[in-house]
Amino acid sequence: MLRSIAHRIFPTPCVRRNVQMVHASKIPENMAMEEAKYSNLLQRCVQTFSLDHGQAIHAKFIKESLISSTFLHNHLLNMYCKCGDLVRAAQLFEEMPDRNVVSWSALIAGFVQHNHPKEALSIFQQMQREGARPNEFTLVSALNACSLSERLVDAYQIYVQVMKFGFESNVFLTNAFLAAMTRHGKLGEAEELFEKCRGKDIISWNTMFAGYLQFSYSGIWSFWCRMNSEGVKPDHFTFATVLTGLAALSSLKNGLQAHAQLVKYGHGDEICVGNALVDMYLKNRSLIGGTKAFEEMPCRDVLSWTQMAAGCLQCGQPAKALRVVEQMKLVGVKPNKFTLSTALNACSSLASLDEGKKAHGFRIKLGSDVDACVDNALIDMYAKCGCMDGASQVFHSMRDRSVVSWTTMIMGFAQNGLARDAIRIFESMKSENAELNQITFICVLYACSQGGFIEEGWRYFSSMTRDHGITPGEDHYACMVDLLGRAGKTAEAEALILNMPFKPGVLVWQTLLGACRIHGDMEIGRRAAEQALALDKQDPSTYVLLSNMYADSSNWADVTSLRELMESREVKKMPGCSWIEVTGDSHSFLSQQQGSR
Known part of the structure; x- marks a missing residue:
């Protein structure tokens, strides 16, 4: 009899086996378990996320005729919800002869927990239509559903009920309403509620920090100072949020103070805090501080290693970035697609084809567990290393090519002196109706400039607005000035600048100055330099270009x-940096530097 019930209610083989196991060995047929024991078993299923065992117990309920108990119904309902079987939970809920507020609360909380906020709110509304009065747990779940959905108006309506029932002193409800407002960007209203709240806890503070992090970085530090002045002890979430905000603000001074507080309270062993601390230093371009914080982390995950490698790259140390990735693999941490993209970008900076091919091999091992950004980084790496055959192979192997894929190929061919191939790719891109954007046109105009294709350049430039609705920006004009200037048409280039629909920036004047230097046009060159210096007298590039024109x-x-x-103006020329690869090791040299590092 029990076996036939199992087949009808739980048709999957694995569930039937569990039911048969319970019937055969765990629970003798002739002995009904007390409700308390069943509820304890169901709680264990919840704690271990053991849906199969919970289903087996449910089958036993049916055999022992305990299914009519609302108490056990609620425990069963909670088990299905917490274990993620929402379909069975909803079915069980509909079959319940009697429901109480616990039943409604369990079902609503289950749908919220598994990211179905709209359904949760629908159930809450059904509860109200049927005249069931929500309790504090129900209202917390309903407010949490509002946080996860776009229905902020429901949160206000629910909080009216909170006040109606006299629950406004419940900090859990206050925090849930705060979360709903902050996640929808209502920071001003959230601040008002926060000020009125008497029984604030650390969750209240963290909810506000999360809101500032999402919508207003500038509010994080003052709120942090207030928290310290009121003697509230931060937890690991507080530190992770504050440090992430300070990283975005590029505020090293405040970051150092937060680090000191972190040492005081002792939350540095948490991986999320360590990652946020490392990121704060690296985003502030403090490679020494970031490295020290990274090395002091007791445990590191793939994010720790990846952001350390990315930080090295951002701080101008691509060789060190690759060493971090190699060390990561040595300690047994498997790189992910973001690590791989970072490694490929480092190879591009170093123009290290050998290292790039190693990274390509690892990408092949990852198989389909990558997205287009990795293959785009591969294309860029091969192009930067001068291997357009490799770039083409990757490009043609891609199932889905984004605008970045096409644009990287166009720029790669152009930078490697293959301007005609770059234009061929651009024409293919148009014929396949791929998306064109401003960067695409910068690249194709650059290709025309490199190849001296004046006619094609004008045609593409004119088609931007006419055919594609893209308004040319300063970079596009700079490409056209470069195209004309390389061909010796400096007067035509100057006329183009003077007829721009917006005020020319430094870039176009510097581009014209560079062309005048090549062709020895001192008159237009001086005018271009005057215009550039009038816009930015601290940019050393203008001085260098003008000086070289005079020297020539x-x-x-x-x-x-x-x-x-x-x-006299304290303008200093930035030293150039070159990388060479010797016996597998990369070395960098600054201009006028005798040793390597």
């Missing part, structure tokens, strides 16, 4: 005067 014409007096002007 042996005008040493003007070269000397220009250098004196730079000194």
